[in-house]
Amino acid sequence: MFLGTHEPRLDEKGRLFLPAKYRDELSGGLVITKGQERCLYVFPMDEFQRITDALRSAPVTAKAVRDYSRVFFASASDEVPDKQGRITIPPGLRRYAGLDRDCVVIGANTRLEIWAAAAWADYEAQQEQAFADLSEEVLPGVL
Numbered sequence: 001m002f003l004g005t006h007e008p009r010l011d012e013k014g015r016l017f018l019p020a021k022y023r024d025e026l027s028g029g030l031v032i033t034k035g036q037e038r039c040l041y042v043f044p045m046d047e048f049q050r051i052t053d054a055l056r057s058a059p060v061t062a063k064a065v066r067d068y069s070r071v072f073f074a075s076a077s078d079e080v081p082d083k084q085g086r087i088t089i090p091p092g093l094r095r096y097a098g099l100d101r102d103c104v105v106i107g108a109n110t111r112l113e114i115w116a117a118a119a120w121a122d123y124e125a126q127q128e129q130a131f132a133d134l135s136e137e138v139l140p141g142v143l
Contacts, residue, residue: 001107001109001110002022002107002108002109002110002111002112003107004019004021004106004107005104005105005106005107006019006104006105006106007102007103007104007105007117008103008105009101009102009103010089010094010099010100010101010102010103011086013088014088014089014090014091014094015082015086015087015088015089016086016087016089016103016105016114017084017085017086018081018085018086018087018105018112019105019112020085022107022112023081023085025044026042026044026081027080027081028044028045028080029044029045029078029079029080030042030043030044030045030048030078030079030080030081030087031043031045031048031076031077031078031079032076032077032079032087032089032090032093032114033072033073033075033076033077033093034071034072034075034093034096034097035113037119037123038096038097038098038116038119039097039113039114039115039119039120040089040093040096040097040099040113040114040115041111041112041113042087042105042111042112042113042114043110043111045078047110047111048076055068055069055072075092075093075096077089077090077093089114097114097115097116097119098116098118098119099114099116100116102116102117102118103115103116103117104116104117104120106120
């Protein structure tokens with residue numbers, strides 16, 4: 001499970017230090033791909049395989065499934081962290097997420113998300129009040 005908020009910096013070669021607490025879990029490899037709200041998703045290999053299996057079983061006749069799968073897989077990059085715990089984020093993914101130097105890496109349960117620091121600050125400012133104001137359960141019976 002991935003939790004927390006971290007603020008690593010992207011270096012001039014497009015490399016990012018993974019949060020130390022997740023390096024062991026991701027040391028065997030990971031997949032980075034486009035996520036919603038212009039962030040990047042980082043999946044451990046086994047979680048990416050689970051998603052791949054689920055999408056494989058979805059009906060190819062459904063246009064939304066085809067569209068999502070095309071963007072999701074075409075932008076995916078498999079990476080293995082170096083000995084220092086860094087991953088290289090490909091240029092196309094950096095452009096998509098607007099990443100330059102200051103980044104935010106958040107834990108999102110089964111994945112990490114990488115955000116441009118300014119984009120995360122904007123998103124968080126918009127969503128925190130909505131979160132605090134929720135008057136009903138999002139997941140009934142869970143929380």
